[in-house]
Amino acid sequence: MPRSRRFQIPGQVWHITHRCHRQQFLLKFARDRRLWRYWLFEARKRYGLCVLNYIVTSNHIHLLVRDQGKGEIAQSMQLVAGRVAQAYNRRKQRKGAFWEDRYHATAVEKGDHLARCLVYIDLNMVRAGQVTHPANWETSGYREIQSPPRRYRIIDLNALQQTLGMEGTSQFRTIHREWVEQALADDRMQRDPRWSGSLAVGSKPFMEEVRRQMGPQVYTRRTESDRETTSLHDSSGTYMPNSNS
Template sequence: MPRANRHHLPGHVWHVTHRCHKQEFLLKFARDRRLWRYWLYQARQRYGLCVLNYIVTSNHVHLLVRDGGGGEIARSMQLIAGRVGQSYNRRKARKGAVWEDRYHATAVQTGAHLARCLVYIDLNMVRAGVVKHPSEWEASGYREIQAPPDRYRVIDEQALLDTLEIGSVAELRECHRLWVEEALASDRASRDEWWTTAVAVGDRSYVDEVHRALGVRSPGRHVEQTGDTAWVRDDGASYGVDQRF
């Protein structure tokens, strides 16, 4: 898979989005979404990928990860995309790309902005009108956070506690549930484009810090702000507005 339009700043949390080739619904069957999650689990086992949240939709995926600085994000995305694509093509007796050649990554500030991103991911299929509540969608981190499976867990609970600045798993689950319920009852369930088109999202000081760290790699980009949320738009982001399904 060719190098994606993404940036590596170790220690940061990244919201990664990757869509199917030509936005086709190649993940419309549950078996393919489960396979993607299986290889996500394998990526955690093999490379130490630190997973904070995820959702697999019918034509794209969202993944929230913390970068440990060892190149594990790139290696994990290559592993997952490669194995899922091979399996799909073999089963369908088809040739050709299953994924877009590039995934997009947005740096997300820890704390309150990370909580908003977490909920944004959770509500993906609600925004699409497929389900009324994220608990109804199997291939999602929401279900794993609220009711962890006995085996094959992919979400790192301790890392999630640390990045959200929460003291216990019980508190995490209650806060997470309330954040989602509040979003469902307000316009925060709507799509905010910066989560999938920006280089970085957070408060102004955080975004300025990331912008400076990128240096010459972010020419012509300017910080924008809505309320307490600032972001730097990624001019090279290939994701359009229709990522909902």
């Protein structure tokens, strides 16, 4: 299977997904999900990773980050994935791969598309039928945004607000909570593979800019559009259409 190419675009927001090997439920225990979150915190400290949202499920993770242009995303993913896999295999006396070969990254346009992606991540475990509200899933960015811990904060709220074009933390929390409640009320639970399987999601002008920055290797990639969104296909085959993303 071809590997999905990695792109570095300073200032770009990326939605990252990384799945356990063969979609096994290797993160089904809370201790392993918490360990993933701990190493994400360490990655933020060590490499300056700018985290906007995240969720750790039983067999994959979602991570929303803003590219600082210093190679911090690749370094962070290597650190987190490696340490979690080592700890699990050592505890279980297990050998073999813990993760799928590589993580997948989708460029997301700032503004409305970013807001939709944020909520899509928040609702992951509701969509999977594990909880009725994102506040009930411990290892999630929703809980951290709405009830920030005194220590070990991971999400950069200032960066998130800035990227969404908002000001005022308390106002942002209210708006964020309203977005989620409205999505729940409207029953917007459907899985949308564009957020996890495309090279980019946004408006048509955004897609043209992404093509320009990614270079000739994406010029032949197909795009699909509806009234609100254009997505750029990833032909690498890294996306798993049967997963609960």
